[in-house]
Amino acid sequence: MISLNIPLTLTLTRLALSPILLPIFLALYLPANNLLTNCMLAAFFLLFGLTDLLDGLLARRLHQVTNLGKLLDPIADKFMVYSTLITLVYVQKLYFYWAIIIIGREFFVMALREIALFYRFTVSVAQIGKVKTACQMIFITWVIVNPAQKLGSQALVWNGIETILLICTLVFTIASAVWYYHDFCNRFKQIEHH
Numbered sequence: 001m002i003s004l005n006i007p008l009t010l011t012l013t014r015l016a017l018s019p020i021l022l023p024i025f026l027a028l029y030l031p032a033n034n035l036l037t038n039c040m041l042a043a044f045f046l047l048f049g050l051t052d053l054l055d056g057l058l059a060r061r062l063h064q065v066t067n068l069g070k071l072l073d074p075i076a077d078k079f080m081v082y083s084t085l086i087t088l089v090y091v092q093k094l095y096f097y098w099a100i101i102i103i104g105r106e107f108f109v110m111a112l113r114e115i116a117l118f119y120r121f122t123v124s125v126a127q128i129g130k131v132k133t134a135c136q137m138i139f140i141t142w143v144i145v146n147p148a149q150k151l152g153s154q155a156l157v158w159n160g161i162e163t164i165l166l167i168c169t170l171v172f173t174i175a176s177a178v179w180y181y182h183d184f185c186n187r188f189k190q191i192e193h194h
Contacts (some may be wrong), residue, residue, distance in 0.1 A: 005058035015076035019083040
């Protein structure tokens with residue numbers, strides 16, 4: 001029997017609702033491209049994102065860290081980010097290649113972790129991975145908010161900021177994948193020599 005605590009409930013809520021509610025609301029209301037509506041949708045996305053920080057914080061503070069929570073937390077995050085990225089591509093607010101790079105990186109790192117588990121070692125979470133996640137959250141929030149199509153001359157500022165955030169996101173997305181790959185290779189070599 002699964003014992004539900006507050007952190008695990010938050011994780012399960014994010015896992016169940018974010019890939020359903022976020023795409024529906026984004027697909028329905030983002031095409032109108034109204035700044036106020038966009039800000040509300042971005043706040044909704046951030047609310048789900050903040051539950052990620054909150055469940056981890058509460059789990060540590062309340063001494064309620066569980067193996068199930070550790071397993072489900074990254075899955076819930078990926079569901080939320082993937083569903084949002086795919087919807088942003090669908091409503092033509094994001095170029096599909098950027099979504100492929102971001103999602104592809106996640107599958108690549110997941111594959112490394114699965115192989116590592118098979119050989120009985122782990123690829124631990126690195127600081128660069130946390131920076132990557134923060135960049136992705138900020139970038140996705142900005143893409144949701146950005147009403148550039150209706151701003152005329154002001155669009156340059158909005159799109160300029162979006163481009164800078166995109167570059168930062170892609171740099172950390174790729175750099176973190178490279179870091180994890182090198183870490184995986186180093187640990188794999190140690191296993192082979194033993």
